[in-house]
Amino acid sequence: MGAPKTKDGMGMGPFVAIWAGLLCIVGIEVFLTYRHFSSQKLLLFLLIFACIEASIAVMFFMHLKYERPSLFWSLVPALLFVLFMMDHFWPDALRLEHLRVVHW
Amino acid sequence: MSESEIAMAGHEAVREDSPYGIQHKKLGIWLFILSDAVTFASVLFAYGYVRVGSPGWTRPFEFSPTIANGMVMTLALLTSSLTMLGALEAAKHDHKSRCLAWLGATMLLGTLFAALHIREWLKMMEDGWRLFQNPLGGPALFGATFFSITGLHLTHVVAGVVALAVVAGKFNRSRMDAGHVETVGLYWHFVDIVWMFVFPLVYLMNAR
Numbered sequence: 001m002g003a004p005k006t007k008d009g010m011g012m013g014p015f016v017a018i019w020a021g022l023l024c025i026v027g028i029e030v031f032l033t034y035r036h037f038s039s040q041k042l043l044l045f046l047l048i049f050a051c052i053e054a055s056i057a058v059m060f061f062m063h064l065k066y067e068r069p070s071l072f073w074s075l076v077p078a079l080l081f082v083l084f085m086m087d088h089f090w091p092d093a094l095r096l097e098h099l100r101v102v103h104w
Numbered sequence: 105m106s107e108s109e110i111a112m113a114g115h116e117a118v119r120e121d122s123p124y125g126i127q128h129k130k131l132g133i134w135l136f137i138l139s140d141a142v143t144f145a146s147v148l149f150a151y152g153y154v155r156v157g158s159p160g161w162t163r164p165f166e167f168s169p170t171i172a173n174g175m176v177m178t179l180a181l182l183t184s185s186l187t188m189l190g191a192l193e194a195a196k197h198d199h200k201s202r203c204l205a206w207l208g209a210t211m212l213l214g215t216l217f218a219a220l221h222i223r224e225w226l227k228m229m230e231d232g233w234r235l236f237q238n239p240l241g242g243p244a245l246f247g248a249t250f251f252s253i254t255g256l257h258l259t260h261v262v263a264g265v266v267a268l269a270v271v272a273g274k275f276n277r278s279r280m281d282a283g284h285v286e287t288v289g290l291y292w293h294f295v296d297i298v299w300m301f302v303f304p305l306v307y308l309m310n311a312r
Contacts, residue, residue: 012190019186026178026303030171033308046304053300061185061293071124071131075138082142086149096157 018060025053133287137294140260144298147256148305151249162242165311170224174307177220178299181261184213185296188289195275195282203285207272210292214265221258225251250306257302260295267291 032045059065064072124131155161165171191206232239235247271288274280 015186015189019182022182029304029308030175033311043309046308050301050304054297057293057297062290068125075134079138079141083145086145089153093153093156
C-alpha cells in the first residue's frame with residue numbers, strides 16, 4: 001500500500017494558522033451581512049466564502065491534499081456533478097412566485 | 105504465477121494494492137461523507153427552493169442574541185476541528201494520554217456546541233416558533249426549514265460526540281489505533297464543514 005504524502009512531524013503550527021484564517025472568514029461573513037447588500041449579492045458573497053472555507057478544511061483539516069490524487073478525483077467531481085444537477089430545480093422555484101392566486 | 109507458487113507465497117503476495125493508498129475504513133468514511141454531503145446539499149437546496157417560492161420570507165434573527173450565539177457556536181466547532189487534529193497527531197506518535205486529552209477537548213467543544221444550540225431552540229420555542237408556526241406572521245415554512253436543517257446537523261454533532269467517546273475508550277484500551285482516530289476525525293471535520301454552510305445560509309441570510 002502506497003504511503004500517503006502526509007508530512008508527519010509537521011506539527012500543529014500550520015493548522016493553527018488555517019484555523020485562524022477560517023475564523024477571519026467567518027468574521028468577514030458576519031461583517032458583510034450587516035453591510036445591507038441585496039439578498040442576491042449577499043447570498044453570492046456568503047456562498048463564495050463558505051466554499052473557500054470548505055475547500056480549505058477538506059484539503060488541510062481532512063488531509064485530502066496529502067492523499068493520492070486518485071482519491072480527490074474520485075470524490076470531488078462526483079459531488080460537484082450532483083450539486084450541479086440539483087441546480088435544475090431553481091427555474092421551478094422561481095415559477096412558484098407567478099403561480100400564486102391573486103386575491104382582489 | 106502458477107497455482108502452486110501462489111499457494112507457497114500465501115495470501116499476502118497476491119493481494120492487490122489499493123488504488124487510493126488508504127485503509128478500507130478510511131475509504132469507507134470518505135464514501136459515507138460523500139453521500140452525507142449530498143443529503144445536506146439536498147436539504148439546503150430544498151430550503152432555497154422554499155425560500156425563493158415564498159414571498160415575504162421572515163428574517164427574525166437579531167445580532168444579539170442569535171447571530172452572536174451562532175458565532176460562538178462556530179468558534180466552538182472550528183476549535184474542535186483543531187483539537188481533533190491535535191488528537192490525530194498525538195495518536196500517530198503513540199502519545200496515548202495526549203491523544204485522549206485532545207479527544208476529550210473535542211468532545212467538550214462538541215457538547216458546548218450542542219448545548220448552545222438546544223438553548224437557542226428552547227428560546228425560539230418560548231417565543232412561539234414551531235415546525236409549522238411563525239409567530240411573526242410570515243411563511244410558516246420558516247420553522248420547518250430552520251428546525252429540520254439545524255436539527256439534522258445537531259444530530260450529526262451528537263452522533264460525532266458519541267463516536268469520539270467510543271473511539272477514545274477503545275483507543276485507551278489499545279483496541280483501536282491511530283487509523284480509527286483519523287476515521288472519526290474525518291467525520292468530525294465534515295460536521296464542521298457542513299456548519300460552514302448552515303451558519304451563513306440559515307442564520308446570516310435571515311439576519312435583520
